[in-house]
Amino acid sequence: MRPVALVGFSHSELQPESPLDEVELTQQVCSSLRDKLGLKQQDIDLVVSGSCDFLSGRPFVFISALDGLGAVPPIDESHVEMDGAFALYEAWVRLQSGEIDCALVYAFGRSSQANLNRLLGLQSDPHWGAPLGLDEQAIAGLQASAAGLLGAGLERLPEADGAAAVLLAAGDRARQLCPRPAWIRAIDHRIDRSELGQRNLGQLPALERSAEAVSLSSHQVEYAELHAVFTHQRQMLKTTLGLGDELPTNQGKTSAFDAFMVSGLMHLGEAAEAVMQGRVKRSLGHASAGPALQQNLLCVFGDSP
Amino acid sequence: MGEPAGLTQPYRLEYVYKRGLGPVLNAFFNGLKRAQLLGVRGGENEIFCPPSEYHPESAESLTEMVELTGAGEIVHAFWIAQPLAHHPSKTPFAFALIRLDQCSSHFLHIVDTGGDESLACAGLRVRPRWADERIGSIRDLESFVPESVDQSCVVMPEGDELLERLNIPVSLEYQVRAGRVQSRFLHQLSERKIIGRRSPASQKVLLPPRGACPQSGELCAAEVEVSDSGTVVAFTVVRIDFPGQQLKPPYACASVLLDGADQPILHLLKGLPGSLRIGMRVVAVWRDEALASMQAIDYFCALDEADAAADTYAEHL
Numbered sequence: 001m002r003p004v005a006l007v008g009f010s011h012s013e014l015q016p017e018s019p020l021d022e023v024e025l026t027q028q029v030c031s032s033l034r035d036k037l038g039l040k041q042q043d044i045d046l047v048v049s050g051s052c053d054f055l056s057g058r059p060f061v062f063i064s065a066l067d068g069l070g071a072v073p074p075i076d077e078s079h080v081e082m083d084g085a086f087a088l089y090e091a092w093v094r095l096q097s098g099e100i101d102c103a104l105v106y107a108f109g110r111s112s113q114a115n116l117n118r119l120l121g122l123q124s125d126p127h128w129g130a131p132l133g134l135d136e137q138a139i140a141g142l143q144a145s146a147a148g149l150l151g152a153g154l155e156r157l158p159e160a161d162g163a164a165a166v167l168l169a170a171g172d173r174a175r176q177l178c179p180r181p182a183w184i185r186a187i188d189h190r191i192d193r194s195e196l197g198q199r200n201l202g203q204l205p206a207l208e209r210s211a212e213a214v215s216l217s218s219h220q221v222e223y224a225e226l227h228a229v230f231t232h233q234r235q236m237l238k239t240t241l242g243l244g245d246e247l248p249t250n251q252g253k254t255s256a257f258d259a260f261m262v263s264g265l266m267h268l269g270e271a272a273e274a275v276m277q278g279r280v281k282r283s284l285g286h287a288s289a290g291p292a293l294q295q296n297l298l299c300v301f302g303d304s305p
Numbered sequence: 306m307g308e309p310a311g312l313t314q315p316y317r318l319e320y321v322y323k324r325g326l327g328p329v330l331n332a333f334f335n336g337l338k339r340a341q342l343l344g345v346r347g348g349e350n351e352i353f354c355p356p357s358e359y360h361p362e363s364a365e366s367l368t369e370m371v372e373l374t375g376a377g378e379i380v381h382a383f384w385i386a387q388p389l390a391h392h393p394s395k396t397p398f399a400f401a402l403i404r405l406d407q408c409s410s411h412f413l414h415i416v417d418t419g420g421d422e423s424l425a426c427a428g429l430r431v432r433p434r435w436a437d438e439r440i441g442s443i444r445d446l447e448s449f450v451p452e453s454v455d456q457s458c459v460v461m462p463e464g465d466e467l468l469e470r471l472n473i474p475v476s477l478e479y480q481v482r483a484g485r486v487q488s489r490f491l492h493q494l495s496e497r498k499i500i501g502r503r504s505p506a507s508q509k510v511l512l513p514p515r516g517a518c519p520q521s522g523e524l525c526a527a528e529v530e531v532s533d534s535g536t537v538v539a540f541t542v543v544r545i546d547f548p549g550q551q552l553k554p555p556y557a558c559a560s561v562l563l564d565g566a567d568q569p570i571l572h573l574l575k576g577l578p579g580s581l582r583i584g585m586r587v588v589a590v591w592r593d594e595a596l597a598s599m600q601a602i603d604y605f606c607a608l609d610e611a612d613a614a615a616d617t618y619a620e621h622l
Contacts, residue, residue: 019311021484023516031522041522057318057479067515070506070522113479118391122475126322127330128355128443131473132414133392138400141383142413146402150383193361197402197411198353201381 003305004095005174005181007276008037009269011164014257017112018161022051022061025108025163026068033104033165037177041070044167045100047077048091050084050107051261054122055114065108076100083107084164084265085227085287085297089189091168101173108163109261116159116260123291124196136291139196140230143292146202149232156230160257164266182272182301185282186214189297196291204240207296211241219300222280224249225267227287229258236293237286264288268299275301312483312491312597322473329358332370334441334468342373342433342446344408353410376432376452377405379416382425393444399425403449417448424451441468486516486525491597499589501566503527509567531565533589533602536613538562538569538621540581552604557581561605562618569621573604583622584612 010033012018012025020028026049034040047069053061062079071077080087084107091103120136121129137154144150167177174181190206190213193199211217224243228234234250243249252270254263264287271285281303289295326334329345333356336343345356346369354373359366382401388394397420402411416431418424431449439445483491486502490513493500502514506521510529518525540559543550557574559581574587586608592601 017482019482019485021482021487021516024484024486027517027522027524054477057316057477057481064515067519068517068522070518070520072520110482113481115478118389119477121391125355126324126473127334127471129413130475131443132400133389134400134413135389135391138383138385142381142400142402145381145383195353195355195357195361195410197355197413198357198361201402 002096002098002170003174003183004092004168004170005178005183005305006166006268006272006301007169007174007178007181008033008167009164009273009276010036010166011254011262011266011269012162014160014162014254014259016158016160018110022056022065022108022110023068025110025161026065026106028068029108029163029165030069030104030106033167037167039167039177041075044102044104045076046091046094046103047075048087048103048105049077049079050082050087050105050265051079051109052081054119055109055111055260057114083261083263083287083289085268085285086189086264086289086295088166088168088265088268088299089187089297092184092187095168095170101171102167102169102177104165104167105265106163106165107262107265109259110161111159111260112161120291125194129196139291140233142196143201144230144232146200147232147236148202149235154230154232157256157258160259162257162259162262164262164269166265166269166272178276180276180278180303182275182283183303183305185219185300185302187297187299188213189295191290191295194294199292201292202236204236204293204296207237207240207293207298210296210298214298214300216241216284216298216300219282219284219302221282221284221300222248223251223271223274224284225252225255225271225286226250227264227267228293233288233293241284241286264297271299272301275303278303310488311485312488314481316479316481318477318479320475322475324471324473326468326470327358329356329368329370331468332356334471337443337445338439338441338468340433340435340439340445342375342405343370344373344405345369346371347409351409352407354405354408354412371407373405373407374432375405376430377403377408377412377449379425379427379429379431380404380411381427382416384422384425386422394448396420397422398448401425401449403431414443414446415448417450442471484516486514490514494599494601495595495597497533497591497595497601498530499533499563500528500530501568503529510565512563512566512568512570529565531563533563533591534608535561535563535566535587536618537574537581537583537585537587538618539583540574542581551600556604559587559605560621561587562621572599572602575604575606577607580607582612584615584618586610586613
């Protein structure tokens with residue numbers, strides 16, 4: 001494996017209704033990250049973004065957001081219709097290929113424009129899920145019930161608009177850019193079955209396999225950032241990953257909000273920052289997506305490659 | 306410069322999602338039309354309902370349909386005490402995962418217990434209540450009800466017209482907010498001012514202004530008022546009618562380079578399609594009412610003056 005590290009993290013304020021649009025949010029986080037690292041856009045080999053056009057109800061919002069980067073003359077650029085954490089995975093794969101040395105990953109979301117509860121129901125099957133009026137609450141409620149964690153009801157983080165950006169770099173490039181890079185020791189993401197009725201919603205088998213794939217228990221992580229919108233989901237993640245209550249978790253300032261499309265990348269950024277700032281030697285970042293924690297990504301950061 | 310309040314506007318996105326059906330889903334939805342639930346055999350002791358076209362683990366193609374009784378038992382339920390507009394029931398109900406008899410997967414649907422939350426929990430035996438009129442939709446199955454409830458339904462004859470695709474209507478509500486720079490630009494239009502912004506990188510006047518210069522990614526703070534007359538640099542004549550049309554055909558859609566701007570805007574051009582040409586001079590015709598919108602300009606029309614010199618717009622061709 002080629003050593004690759006997260007060397008910089010920047011994010012906007014998280015607000016219930018940001019006065020900034022997609023271009024302005026992108027501009028803010030990307031320029032602040034480049035300034036922090038002393039980079040110009042031309043110094044960056046690849047840009048990958050994560051966002052969801054359904055949040056704005058318009059096609060190709062992710063293309064227009066490129067104005068905030070300075071994408072003319074054309075840059076090498078890619079996009080995933082997912083949380084920015086999964087864009088980070090694509091960038092990591094491209095860095096592994098050896099054809100690039102650094103990549104900017106960013107994400108933006110303005111869920112205040114949409115009805116997120118309703119919108120997330122459209123992630124379910126179009127033949128027999130969405131036409132039933134399924135929504136995020138209903139799916140979360142069924143999962144909490146399946147996990148035996150429904151108790152007094154559902155508890156959800158407040159929604160927020162925002163954006164975040166990180167820079168990944170390989171080998172010596174990473175050492176030039178950051179005195180203490182957060183090296184990606186292991187990264188893996190997997191997906192559970194798409195049909196809700198074919199899953200045991202109380203369990204997260206894909207996440208279990210990811211934890212094995214990154215040899216989570218061997219890393220002795222001292223800090224974890226977990227991406228869960230509902231309280232019961234956070235509990236499910238801790239149980240599945242075997243993280244005890246004594247492990248410091250989600251102490252970053254981003255954990256108080258759900259910035260749809262952005263929070264996963266922010267959790268990775270916060271976990272990496274714990275290493276970059278020398279607070280810990282090893283940290284775990286996690287991101288999720290899809291109905292009922294269907295998709296999960298684990299990333300272990302360390303102070304050495 | 307003063308910061309106007311951000312502009313906001315409600316917006317509804319609606320479309321019909323059209324899905325072609327293969328043989329497995331076709332059998333399932335035609336089954337619903339006949340008030341019957343069908344599953345697909347996955348393996349020796351495995352039946353999936355709703356049916357999968359492939360095995361979720363082996364990816365083998367699945368084709369053998371199996372008729373189910375429709376009866377089953379609640380495995381997990383989530384009570385909806387206050388149904389929302391997009392929910393399928395106006396009265397309290399439960400979303401539930403139901404283990405249909407014979408099935409190995411769970412069936413996600415709703416359960417109507419007549420408003421009794423305490424009934425809607427694991428272990429309750431249920432069966433389908435069918436809609437009187439069925440079109441081949443998951444909503445043909447109105448809801449599951451406790452098995453003890455009496456019910457009957459009209460069963461349509463076999464060999465009814467076969468569905469070939471599903472039409473699934475989707476409707477989403479938005480509250481679009483224009484952001485800082487665009488809100489300001491649109492406010493200015495309502496005052497009959499067209500104001501672009503100068504890119505610090507290229508010194509060009511961008512119109513409409515955006516949150517950043519697409520060339521450099523820098524903020525563009527300097528505002529530059531441009532003229533409401535300009536030069537046509539491209540056009541196409543519209544001769545057909547369509548819903549929402551602003552002008553009566555024939556008219557043109559034109560790319561107009563306003564005097565003082567370095568970026569053409571797209572707008573409508575009224576009248577005389579026969580005399581349209583690149584280089585012709587045009588002027589905005591403003592609406593009487595003040596609109597914070599590109600529609601503050603009703604359309605452009607020809608100016609009675611000589612065409613612009615080609616070198617004034619050459620880089621926009």
